Amino acid sequence: MAIISTYCKKGGVGKTTFIGYLAHYLTEVKKKTVLVISIDDQNSIFTLFGRQDLVTARNDDYLEYLMVGQRTFDEVLHEVRENLYLIKTLNTDALSTELITKRPTEKILFNIIDVYNENFDYVLLDFPPSSCRATEVLLDYSDRIILIISLDSMGIDGFINTIQFFVDQDIPISKIQYILPNKFIANRRAPKDSLQTLDKQAKEFSRTMGLNALILPYFSEKSTIQNIQTQGKTPFDKNEVFETRYDLTETLKVRKELLGIFKSVDEHEEKLSKKAAAQEQPQEKVVLNLKKKK
Numbered sequence: 001m002a003i004i005s006t007y008c009k010k011g012g013v014g015k016t017t018f019i020g021y022l023a024h025y026l027t028e029v030k031k032k033t034v035l036v037i038s039i040d041d042q043n044s045i046f047t048l049f050g051r052q053d054l055v056t057a058r059n060d061d062y063l064e065y066l067m068v069g070q071r072t073f074d075e076v077l078h079e080v081r082e083n084l085y086l087i088k089t090l091n092t093d094a095l096s097t098e099l100i101t102k103r104p105t106e107k108i109l110f111n112i113i114d115v116y117n118e119n120f121d122y123v124l125l126d127f128p129p130s131s132c133r134a135t136e137v138l139l140d141y142s143d144r145i146i147l148i149i150s151l152d153s154m155g156i157d158g159f160i161n162t163i164q165f166f167v168d169q170d171i172p173i174s175k176i177q178y179i180l181p182n183k184f185i186a187n188r189r190a191p192k193d194s195l196q197t198l199d200k201q202a203k204e205f206s207r208t209m210g211l212n213a214l215i216l217p218y219f220s221e222k223s224t225i226q227n228i229q230t231q232g233k234t235p236f237d238k239n240e241v242f243e244t245r246y247d248l249t250e251t252l253k254v255r256k257e258l259l260g261i262f263k264s265v266d267e268h269e270e271k272l273s274k275k276a277a278a279q280e281q282p283q284e285k286v287v288l289n290l291k292k293k294k
């Protein structure tokens with residue numbers, strides 16, 4: 001029962017990759033039910049799970065068809081792994097135009113997400129890199145946001161641009177709970193320098209903008225990731241599905257690294273929920289002291 005998004009204004013940083021792996025971790029390891037809604041009309045999350053065929057198979061089961069009442073909540077769901085469902089979007093720009101020009105559209109969209117949120121343990125949103133209206137309203141509707149920053153000099157620019165975008169659009173920066181440094185390469189100076197710059201920049205933003213996000217352990221750049229993605233597999237697929245021994249060995253390393261990252265998320269989530277529970281005001285009992293009427 002939480003809406004979690006990955007975002008960065010910069011393209012190709014690993015938003016879809018990370019949200020897809022988070023989704024599969026939650027279903028496979030934590031035994032949760034998960035829905036990923038692709039706000040990006042590239043719908044590349046389907047490719048990540050090897051189900052690009054579902055995007056082209058039918059033309060009438062997009063999110064937009066549910067929004068206008070032509071499809072039911074069940075009919076737009078695509079189960080790509082056990083307890084892991086995806087929804088595709090037809091046209092992000094057209095959806096954004098609708099959100100700007102037709103007031104009820106926003107409410108319809110929020111109501112749909114609420115219904116799914118009640119029925120799934122997690123609703124994850126995969127965004128396009130562009131900053132359209134659909135992105136603005138749904139980032140704002142998310143409970144938590146994971147910023148994905150690629151470890152190169154342009155990636156750091158993406159970080160700064162993204163924070164600026166949040167400020168410009170009045171999206172609370174406090175929603176950014178995590179920052180994932182992606183595409184780390186050991187033995188190379190540039191990613192290490194970028195990691196330090198990211199750390200410094202995050203501290204600066206926490207001082208000046210109230211950013212209070214946990215910087216997660218880095219996710220390494222591995223050619224295996226691209227290799228298994230082209231085969232439609234994820235690191236949380238069962239060992240048997242990997243055809244070559246090399247793929248399996250390398251995938252197990254990626255899985256281990258991801259488990260470390262998700263452990264940090266789980267621990268942080270626990271801390272957050274404890275904090276929320278401690279802050280909850282005890283309900284004051286109203287004691288009426290009515291005098292008996294004579």
Ligand SMILES: Nc1ncnc2c1ncn2[C@@H]1O[C@H](COP(=O)(O)OP(=O)(O)OP(=O)(O)O)[C@@H](O)[C@H]1O
Nearest residue numbers: 011012013014015016017129183220221222225226
């Ligand atoms: N840690 C990594 N190691 C190696 N390749 C990676 C890693 N993370 C992402 N990639 C690759 O980078 C490319 C972009 O990843 P992805 O599609 O997840 O990014 P994105 O931010 O969702 O892109 P877009 O902005 O286009 O939606 C893909 O080819 C993916 O395989």
Ligand SMILES: [Mg+2]
Nearest residue numbers: 015016040044
């Ligand atoms: Mg993407």
